[in-house]
Each structure stands twice: as structure tokens, then as C-alpha cells.
Amino acid sequence: MARAAFSGAFLAFALAYTLLAFGLPMMIESGQIGPGFFPRILGTMLVVVSLYSVIRDIREPADDDTSSDHWGTVGLVTVITIAFVAMLSILGALVAMVLFMFVTLYVLNRQGMIANVVLSILLPVSLYLMFDVWLNTTLPRGVFALFSG
Amino acid sequence: MRRSLTRREILRLGGGALAGAYTFALAGCGAHGGGGSQSASAENYPQQTLNWTIAFGPGGGNDIMSRQLIEILQKNDLYTENIVATNLEGGDGARGWGFLYDQKGNSYHISSTSGSFMTTPLAADTPWGPTSFTPIGMLAIDDTLFIVKEDSPYDSLEEFVAAAKEEPLPIGGIATINIDFIMAELLSQQAGFELKYVAFNDEGEMISALVSEALDMIASNPAEVLGLVESGDAKALAFSGKERMRSLPDVPTLDELGYNIDVNTPRGVVLAPGVNKGVQQWWIDTMKKAIKTPAWRQYLKENDLIEKVLWGAEFEDYLTNTQAKLKRTLKEAGAL
Amino acid sequence: MDVFADLIYGFSVALSPVNLLYLAIGVLVGMVVGVMPGLGASAGIAILLPLTFSMDPTSAIVMLAAIYYGAMFGGTITSVLINTPGESSTIASTFDGYPLAQQGRAGPALVLCAVGSFVAGTIGLILLTVLAPAFARLAQSFGPSETFLVVMIGLLTLVVIAGGKWRYGVISALFGFTLATVGVDLGSGDQRYTFGSPELITGINFIPVAIGLFGIGELLYTLHQGEHTEERGFFRVSGRGPELWPKREDWSESGGPMARGSLLGFVVGVIPGAGATVASLMSYSLEKTVSQTPERFGKGALPGLVGPESSNNAASTGSMVPLLTLGIPGSASTAVLLGAFLLWGLQPGPLLMTQNPEFAWGLIGSMYLGNVMLVVLNVFAIPLFANIARIPARIMVPIVIVLCVVGTFSVNGSIIETWIMLGCGVIGFFMKLYGYSPAATVIALVLGPLAEETLRQSLIISGGLSIFYTRSMSLLLLIIIGLLIAAPLALSIYRRRSTRDDR
Numbered sequence: 001m002a003r004a005a006f007s008g009a010f011l012a013f014a015l016a017y018t019l020l021a022f023g024l025p026m027m028i029e030s031g032q033i034g035p036g037f038f039p040r041i042l043g044t045m046l047v048v049v050s051l052y053s054v055i056r057d058i059r060e061p062a063d064d065d066t067s068s069d070h071w072g073t074v075g076l077v078t079v080i081t082i083a084f085v086a087m088l089s090i091l092g093a094l095v096a097m098v099l100f101m102f103v104t105l106y107v108l109n110r111q112g113m114i115a116n117v118v119l120s121i122l123l124p125v126s127l128y129l130m131f132d133v134w135l136n137t138t139l140p141r142g143v144f145a146l147f148s149g
Numbered sequence: 150m151r152r153s154l155t156r157r158e159i160l161r162l163g164g165g166a167l168a169g170a171y172t173f174a175l176a177g178c179g180a181h182g183g184g185g186s187q188s189a190s191a192e193n194y195p196q197q198t199l200n201w202t203i204a205f206g207p208g209g210g211n212d213i214m215s216r217q218l219i220e221i222l223q224k225n226d227l228y229t230e231n232i233v234a235t236n237l238e239g240g241d242g243a244r245g246w247g248f249l250y251d252q253k254g255n256s257y258h259i260s261s262t263s264g265s266f267m268t269t270p271l272a273a274d275t276p277w278g279p280t281s282f283t284p285i286g287m288l289a290i291d292d293t294l295f296i297v298k299e300d301s302p303y304d305s306l307e308e309f310v311a312a313a314k315e316e317p318l319p320i321g322g323i324a325t326i327n328i329d330f331i332m333a334e335l336l337s338q339q340a341g342f343e344l345k346y347v348a349f350n351d352e353g354e355m356i357s358a359l360v361s362e363a364l365d366m367i368a369s370n371p372a373e374v375l376g377l378v379e380s381g382d383a384k385a386l387a388f389s390g391k392e393r394m395r396s397l398p399d400v401p402t403l404d405e406l407g408y409n410i411d412v413n414t415p416r417g418v419v420l421a422p423g424v425n426k427g428v429q430q431w432w433i434d435t436m437k438k439a440i441k442t443p444a445w446r447q448y449l450k451e452n453d454l455i456e457k458v459l460w461g462a463e464f465e466d467y468l469t470n471t472q473a474k475l476k477r478t479l480k481e482a483g484a485l
Numbered sequence: 486m487d488v489f490a491d492l493i494y495g496f497s498v499a500l501s502p503v504n505l506l507y508l509a510i511g512v513l514v515g516m517v518v519g520v521m522p523g524l525g526a527s528a529g530i531a532i533l534l535p536l537t538f539s540m541d542p543t544s545a546i547v548m549l550a551a552i553y554y555g556a557m558f559g560g561t562i563t564s565v566l567i568n569t570p571g572e573s574s575t576i577a578s579t580f581d582g583y584p585l586a587q588q589g590r591a592g593p594a595l596v597l598c599a600v601g602s603f604v605a606g607t608i609g610l611i612l613l614t615v616l617a618p619a620f621a622r623l624a625q626s627f628g629p630s631e632t633f634l635v636v637m638i639g640l641l642t643l644v645v646i647a648g649g650k651w652r653y654g655v656i657s658a659l660f661g662f663t664l665a666t667v668g669v670d671l672g673s674g675d676q677r678y679t680f681g682s683p684e685l686i687t688g689i690n691f692i693p694v695a696i697g698l699f700g701i702g703e704l705l706y707t708l709h710q711g712e713h714t715e716e717r718g719f720f721r722v723s724g725r726g727p728e729l730w731p732k733r734e735d736w737s738e739s740g741g742p743m744a745r746g747s748l749l750g751f752v753v754g755v756i757p758g759a760g761a762t763v764a765s766l767m768s769y770s771l772e773k774t775v776s777q778t779p780e781r782f783g784k785g786a787l788p789g790l791v792g793p794e795s796s797n798n799a800a801s802t803g804s805m806v807p808l809l810t811l812g813i814p815g816s817a818s819t820a821v822l823l824g825a826f827l828l829w830g831l832q833p834g835p836l837l838m839t840q841n842p843e844f845a846w847g848l849i850g851s852m853y854l855g856n857v858m859l860v861v862l863n864v865f866a867i868p869l870f871a872n873i874a875r876i877p878a879r880i881m882v883p884i885v886i887v888l889c890v891v892g893t894f895s896v897n898g899s900i901i902e903t904w905i906m907l908g909c910g911v912i913g914f915f916m917k918l919y920g921y922s923p924a925a926t927v928i929a930l931v932l933g934p935l936a937e938e939t940l941r942q943s944l945i946i947s948g949g950l951s952i953f954y955t956r957s958m959s960l961l962l963l964i965i966i967g968l969l970i971a972a973p974l975a976l977s978i979y980r981r982r983s984t985r986d987d988r
Contacts, residue, residue, distance in 0.1 A: 003919050006915050006919055007656070010656050010660065013660075013663075014659075014663075017663050017678075020678065024675070024677060025673075025675075028272070028325070028673050032325055032346075032348065032672065032673070032941075032945065033672065033941045033944060033945065034672075034673055034675075035670035035672065035673045035675045035677055037941065038666060038937040038940065038941070039663070039666050039677065039678075042659055042662050042663050042666065043663070045655075045659055046656065046659040046660070046663065049652055049655050049656055049659065050656055052652060053652045053653070053656060056652065064920070066918050066919065068709045068710070068711065069711060070708055070709055070710070070711045070713075070714075071709070073708050073713065074705050074708045074709050074914070077704075077705065077708055077882070077886075078705065078911060081701070081886055081890070081907060081910075082907065084886075084890060085890060085900070085903050085904060085907055088890070088894065088900065088903070089900055093891065093894070097887055097891070100883070100886070100887065101883050101884075101887060104882070104883035104886070105879075105880065105883055108713045108879035108880075108882060108883065109713075109877075109879040109880055119880070119884075123884060123887065124887070127887065127888075127891055131891060131895050140894070140900070206832065207831070207832055208832070208840070237687065238671075239668075239669055239671040239934070240669035240670055240671055240672075240673070240674035240675075241673075241674045242674070243669045243674035244668070244669045244671075244686070244687055247669060247686050247687075248686070248687060251683050251686075269674050272673070272674060273673055273674030273675050274675060274676070275674065317948075319945070319946040325672055325673055325674070345945065345946070345948070346945075347629075347942050347945050347946055348672060348941075348942070349938075349942070350671050350938065351832060353832045353834055353836050353840075354629075354632075354832075354834070354938075356836065357624075357625065357627065357628065357834060357835055357836065358628045358629055358942070360625050360835075361625060361626050361627055361628035361631070362626075362628070363628025363629055363630065363942075363943075363946055363952075363956070364628070364946070
């Protein structure tokens with residue numbers, strides 16, 4: 001059923017996309033093909049194929065096994081990563097990276113705490129030096145701007 | 150094929166970059182990216198990498214002129230920091246100039262103008278118009294050359310027109326509603342054939358289409374196709390300038406052929422909207438020096454551009470008036 | 486000979502100290518990216534793309550391309566030593582590579598793979614050198630209609646040969662196309678699907694999408710498979726001594742597979758849409774078919790390792806042909822490379838080789854040198870890279886996530902793009918899980934504007950669909966498309982019949 005739900009998500013996307021596509025003009029005044037032309041074709045095709053896909057997914061059982069004992073870990077790491085991106089602009093890249101590395105390593109690699117701490121500091125600092133100082137790409141500094149140079 | 154730069158990329162490139170063989174830069178110097186307002190006072194200008202947005206693809210007239218100017222500005226130390234050129238083509242300039250429009254008040258964003266600078270706001274719902282920006286100046290006007298493939302059955306514009314009256318023949322041009330289109334539209338009206346205009350965003354693709362015989366004729370600024378004509382891969386049928394081209398003296402002008410088509414491409418430069426007066430004046434003074442350089446004189450000559458210089462507010466007036474004129478033409482042609 | 490002079494010129498470009506330096510960096514990074522499971526060449530290139538913004542375009546592409554073919558070498562090490570493909574294109578290398586490692590023959594196996602990859606890379610390059618200009622001439626007969634059809638062929642090939650369910654492949658490709666329509670319409674200048682956001686006016690950038698789909702998506706899949714709980718079964722390779730070097734009979738056994746793999750790989754690579762992964766799998770079955778001892782396959786047969794390894798390298802070289810001459814990528818990695826070309830204002834197409842010889846021939850020249858570097862690196866530094874392959878997934882996952890996030894952010898300094906990347910990561914995970922084709926999505930995203938523009942131009946030129954069958958080249962391409970659609974359909978009908986008969 002999860003498989004059908006994923007096809008269903010594409011179907012929902014396709015419907016919204018197509019609905020908007022039909023609001024775009026098909027032709028423009030000079031007689032040229034307008035901005036709505038291609039999206040209408042695409043949207044309609046995507047609706048048809050994803051609808052067919054949902055039906056097939058519901059009707060026939062999956063032939064491959066997608067079960068896993070590790071859904072919890074997948075979800076947890078996703079949530080931590082979302083928090084990481086959210087924290088980027090608040091805490092700044094360096095602090096956010098250190099926290100993310102530490103928390104994720106804590107979840108995945110509980111045996112080697114010392115190594116975890118070292119890695120959680122070493123990698124972010126070297127990345128920060130590489131991107132922000134050497135390459136001069138601005139990484140988010142966050143509200144504290146502690147390490148702005 | 151043009152999923153290339155996104156808006157912030159240009160800023161990002163500030164780390165020092167280059168987009169041509171000439172703009173060498175050292176990594177790590179220059180701008181701090183990041184966006185936001187980076188207005189500067191004129192005294193300490195320039196202090197950062199300049200971001201030059203080219204609203205058309207590589208190899209087009211706008212691209213050629215922009216890169217020429219950048220080379221002049223850098224070689225003569227007129228602009229002492231880095232200059233990064235970025236092609237943001239698409240949507241008849243709407244993409245590139247739309248990007249520039251979003252850089253309000255940032256004195257390190259510049260772009261070069263084309264016919265689309267006036268026509269695109271007429272045709273599409275753009276948030277900007279030709280006078281939304283900080284004008285520097287107009288430098289030259291560019292005319293149009295009509296070319297066909299070397300083995301094309303048409304040796305003159307008359308022959309092409311005669312054939313087009315029988316059956317509409319596809320003519321290629323850059324952008325949907327632009328000078329190329331207006332030119333082709335007026336030609337078809339005055340000659341009495343039905344126009345089949347095919348819009349391209351990229352000069353290279355348009356030339357490929359001509360060479361592959363998908364198109365029968367293309368309208369293009371001379372700079373981009375002169376090489377093709379000189380190498381014998383294409384034949385020039387007509388030129389839209391008031392006088393014949395120096396480099397192609399055998400090609401008749403549209404006037405000579407009995408057409409009355411008075412449109413051309415204004416080649417100028419503008420800064421992002423709302424840049425302060427000091428910086429605007431700095432640029433006017435700098436461009437005055439740039440157009441005196443031998444390299445610029447050479448560029449005008451080689452590409453058969455006609456020098457036409459208007460600075461600041463005068464340039465803005467010119468844009469307003471020309472846009473009004475183009476609007477009338479397009480309305481009459483039923484394209485608006 | 487023209488080509489020869491061009492190639493010499495290419496070497497002179499590639500041999501400049503700066504380009505040589507970036508080539509060496511690219512080759513090294515490629516090896517590392519290849520060795521790290523969960524970080525593929527496409528994600529690797531996308532993450533490193535921002536780092537090249539301060540370079541000359543030729544140096545940048547030389548480096549990025551080196552990452553691409555370097556990863557092909559690196560992926561092998563992981564496949565052989567820990568039975569996990571470091572790259573999707575080295576899946577076939579696990580079949581016989583890991584059994585060989587279990588027999589204590591990892592050293593000779595890896596040396597032969599490196600040599601095979603080098604031979605294939607070089608044969609592929611010679612073919613590329615000779616064929617690319619010819620292809621460019623052929624491509625001159627390509628107008629908008631042909632370009633549109635080639636894009637369709639590329640995507641269809643990907644969907645058809647990807648093996649999974651075709652409906653998932655089609656959805657993946659269409660999804661990529663829809664993403665490509667966001668932003669200013671290239672024809673009219675009108676905005677589409679931007680919802681008033683200035684961030685979306687210039688469209689959805691392919692970099693965050695590629696990093697998300699291939700980087701984060703792959704990592705989440707690794708976790709889903711529970712790899713973070715596993716200790717890696719690992720076989721040591723000694724850096725010297727007799728056990729590293731292949732025996733005489735190993736060499737003679739590997740010659741045939743190398744030659745066959747090189748040719749097959751190159752041909753498959755040239756086909757738009759079919760990439761290195763397909764080539765290596767095809768080579769594996771070819772070797773199994775021609776072998777006199779097919780029963781040894783899967784139990785440590787050298788030809789079953791060397792053939793696919795040669796094949797995937799030749800394919801990565803072959804895929805440069807459509808990329809350079811048509812601007813059509815055959816895989817996700819080459820799609821990202823194409824995006825990089827466009828970033829530099831380099832428009833791949835029939836005119837590229839004549840208009841930007843420094844770039845095109847410099848790249849080809851650098852690939853010869855890169856191959857030499859890789860074979861040296863592989864033979865002498867295998868133990869070093871083997872150590873990277875040993876890093877367990879539970880440590881690798883957070884490292885690569887950080888690289889994906891920081892890499893995406895650094896492109897444009899855009900937090901919105903970072904969110905897009907993350908969203909694509911979750912989508913990419915489910916796509917991988919259920920057998921969709923993230924590669925089709927990325928290729929469609931990169932080629933979407935081209936497909937739309939050329940379709941529009943074609944329709945205007947002919948005032949209808951006639952252009953697609955009145956031009957002989959278009960007709961030929963249309964027939965190929967017909968076959969691509971008909972073949973799997975016929976196959977599935979046939980299969981259904983035979984299963985019914987079985988009952």
C-alpha cells in the first residue's frame with residue numbers, strides 16, 4: 001500500500017500541476033505557441049500514467065520486498081537532517097554541523113563516543129575552513145555570528 | 150538545454166571566477182556573495198567583483214559586445230576588481246533582466262541591453278520595464294543581416310520573397326517578440342508573404358537549424374554570422390542598415406530593395422535599479438573612456454555597428470520613445 | 486590528419502600546469518567518491534561543482550570529468566573488497582570480485598581491473614577522438630525536430646533498459662520535465678509555477694535536485710537496508726609482494742574480456758540514455774555467454790570481473806560523444822556534467838568542437854592523461870583507498886549528509902535550495918526503494934527546456950507534426966523510438982502469454 005501511496009503522491013502532484021497548466025495561455029498574440037502548451041501535454045500524460053500506476057499498485061502485490069527493520073532509523077535521521085537545515089540559519093553553519101554530526105553519530109554509532117566527538121568537531125571545522133575561508137563561499141553564520149571572520 | 154545559472158549563482162561566483170578566456174581571477178579575493186544590499190559610495194568604488202548579466206546565450210550579439218566591453222574594462226584597468234560574466238538566457242531576456250531587477254540598489258550588478266529590453270515588457274508580464282534600471286548609456290546601434298545556407302536556392306531576397314509567397318518558409322530569429330521578429334514581420338507585410346517565424350534563445354542552435362535545413366533563412370546581428378558568410382557556409386541576402394556593410398559591400402540594404410523598415414538593436418549598458426547617483430556617474434565617466442579605446446573602435450568597425458552615444462537620462466528617454474514606437478509597430482502587426 | 490593535430494593541441498592544453506593540477510585533484514577525488522558507497526559520481530560532481538566556480542572553464546570541466554571516470558575506477562575497490570558497489574556501474578563487479586577477494590585474490594583482481602579500466606579507457610578515447618568530429622558533422626544535419634527526438638530516445642532508452650516497471654520510469658522522466666517548466670518560460674517570457682517567488686523565477690536548479698536524489702536518497706536507502714548495523718566484511722590487500730601481482734595465466738585469461746568489454750562499453754555508452762551501469766551488466770552476461778566455463782561465474786571468475794570493469798570505463802568515455810556533439814547526456818552523471826558546461830556558457834552541440842577547441846580537445850587530451858594517472862594510482866595506492874572503503878556506513882552516512890547540505894548551500898547561498906535538496910532526498914529515497922528512476926528525473930530536468938523549445942520550434946516550422954516524418958533523419962529517429970516502445974511491449978505480452986501457458 002505504501003507503494004500505491006507514493007504513486008498517489010505523484011498523481012496528486014500531477015493533478016495540481018495540470019490544473020495550473022490549463023490556466024496558462026495555449027497561444028500568444030503573435031500566433032506563437034504559448035507557455036501553457038508544453039505543461040498541458042506533460043501534465044495530462046503524468047496524470048494518465050500515475051493514475052494507471054496507482055491502480056496497478058493497488059491491484060497487484062509487490063514483487064519485491066521493501067520491508068525493513070530500520071524504518072525508525074531512516075525516519076530519525078531524516079528528522080535530524082531537517083532540524084540541521086532549520087538550524088543552519090539560526091545557529092550558523094559551524095555550530096549546526098557540529099551538533100548534527102554529534103547527534104547523528106550518537107544515534108548510529110554508539111560504541112565509539114570518543115571517535116564521534118573528535119569527528120564531530122574535526123569535519124565541520126575543516127569544511128568550514130574550506131568553504132568559508134578558502135573558497136570564500138558564505139556559509140550561514142547564524143544569529144550569534146560567533147565565528148564570523 | 151539551458152538550465153544553467155540560478156539567480157544567486159552570480160553572487161556566488163564572486164569568490165573570483167571567470168567565464169571567458171580572459172577573466173582570470175584568483176580564488177578567494179573579491180566579493181562576499183551573500184546578497185543583500187551592497188550599495189557603495191562613489192569614492193571607494195569599485196571594491197568588489199562586478200557581476201555582468203548577459204540576458205542571452207553565448208555567441209549572440211549581446212554576448213559578444215558584453216564580453217568585448219569586459220575585456221576593455223579589465224585590460225585598461227578601468228574596472229580594477231574582477232568582472233564575472235554570466236549568461237542568463239531565456240524568456241527573451243526576461244530571465245536575465247528579471248534577475249538584475251531583483252538586485253535593487255546593488256552597485257555591483259550590470260547588464261547590457263538589446264531590442265528585447267524594450268519589447269519583452271510589452272509582450273510578457275514582467276515586473277520591470279526598460280526604465281526600471283539605472284541607465285549608464287547607449288553605445289551603438291546594431292543592424293540585422295538576413296542570411297541563407299550556402300546551397301540555398303535563393304540567391305537574393307527577391308527570390309526568397311517569391312518562394313515565400315508560394316508557401317510560407319520558416320525564418321529564424323532570436324527571441325519571440327524582438328527586433329528580429331519585428332524585422333521579419335515588417336518584411337513579410339511589405340513584401341506580401343505569410344510569415345512563419347521560429348524563435349530561438351541561442352545563436353548556436355539557430356545556426357544549427359539553418360545548417361540542417363530546418364530553417365530557410367535567419368535574421369541575425371552581423372557580428373554573429375559574419376564568420377559563416379565569410380567562410381562560405383552562408384549567403385547574405387540583405388542588410389537592414391542605412392548603408393551597406395563595410396565588410397560585405399555586395400549585400401544590398403533593405404532600403405535599396407524598396408522596403409522601409411526602421412528598427413534596430415540598441416547596444417547599451419544599465420546597472421541594477423536604484424543605484425546611487427555617484428556610482429552611476431562613475432560608470433558614465435568610465436564608459437566614456439572605454440569607448441575611446443582602440444579595442445572598442447576596432448569592435449565597432451569589425452561588426453559594422455554604428456556608434457550612437459547617449460548617457461544617463463538621455464538614454465532613458467531614448468528607450469522610452471523607442472519602446473513607444475515599437476509598441477505601435479507591434480500593435481499594427483497584430484502581435485500584441 | 487586533422488584529428489591528430491587537434492589531439493596534439495588538446496594535449497598541449499591539458500599539459501598546462503594548472504590543468505594538470507586540477508586533473509590530478511579530480512582523479513583523486515573521483516577515486517574517493519567512487520570508493521565511498523552511498524556517494525555516487527553524480528552527487529559527487531554536483532557537490533563539488535561550486536568549488537570549481539573560481540576556475541577557468543576548461544580546468545573546471547577537466548576536473549569534473551576526472552571525478553566522473555575516476556569514480557568508475559574507485560567503485561571497483563568497494564565492490565571487490567566489501568561486496569557493496571561504490572558506484573551503480575560497479576554492481577556487476579561484486580558478482581565475481583567479492584568471491585575472488587574471499588579466495589585471497591583481491592590484489593590481482595584489483596590490479597587487473599585497473600589495467601582493464603585503463604585499456605578500455607584508452608581504447609574508448611581513441612574511438613572518441615576519431616568519432617567525435619564525425620559525430621559532430623552528422624549532428625549538423627540535426628535541426629530542432631531531430632534534437633527533440635534524440636532527447637526522447639535518450640529518456641526512453643533509460644526507461645526501457647532500466648529494467649524496472651516502465652510506468653515508474655515514465656513517471657520519473659515526466660516529473661523531471663515538470664520541474665523544468667518552473668520559472669520564466671523561455672519562449673514567451675511569462676512566469677510559470679513561480680507562485681510569485683523571486684527564487685523560482687530562474688527555475689529549479691539541477692544541482693540541489695541531483696544532490697538530493699542521489700546523495701541523500703541513497704544514504705537513506707543505505708540506512709533502510711540496515712547497512713549501518715553491519716560490520717564490513719573486509720579483505721586486506723597488501724601493497725607489495727607476489728600476492729598483489731596477477732599471474733601469467735590471469736593476464737591471458739583477462740585479455741579477451743578487456744577487449745570485448747571495451748568495445749561493447751563504448752558502443753553502449755554512445756547510445757543516449759544507456760550508461761556505464763547498463764554496459765557493465767551487458768558485458769557480464771556477454772562474458773558468461775562466451776565463457777567455456779560459465780559455471781565458474783559468481784564464484785570468482787576473473788573474466789566476470791574484468792569484462793564489466795573494462796566496459797563501464799569504456800562506456801563513460803563513449804558517453805562523452807553524445808554529450809559533446811549533441812549536448813545529450815546518457816546518465817545522471819553526464820547530465821550533471823552537462824549542467825556544468827552550461828554554467829560556463831559552453832553549449833555542447835555540433836559547433837562545440839570547432840568553436841571551443843581549447844575546451845573540447847583539452848578535455849579529451851586530459852582524459853588520456855587522467856587514465857594514466859588512474860592506473861598508476863590504482864596499482865600503487867590500492868591499500869590506501871581500501872582503507873576508505875573500510876569506513877563503516879554508520880560513520881559515512883553523517884559525513885556525506887553534511888557534505889550534501891553544505892555543498893548545496895554553497896552553490897547559491899540559498900536556504901530554499903537546501904530545502905529543495907532535502908525534499909528531493911526524501912523523494913529520491915522512495916524512488917530508489919520502489920524502483921523509480923531518479924536518473925531519468927535529473928536528465929529530464931536538465932533537458933526539459935531544450936525539449937520544450939525544440940518541440941515548439943518543430944511545430945511552428947511544419948505547422949503541425951509533419952516535420953517529424955518528412956525529414957529523413959527525423960523519420961529514422963522516429964522509427965528508433967517506435968522500436969524502443971514496441972520491444973518491451975512485445976516482450977511483456979510474450980511473457981504474459983508464456984506464463985499463462987505454464988499454468
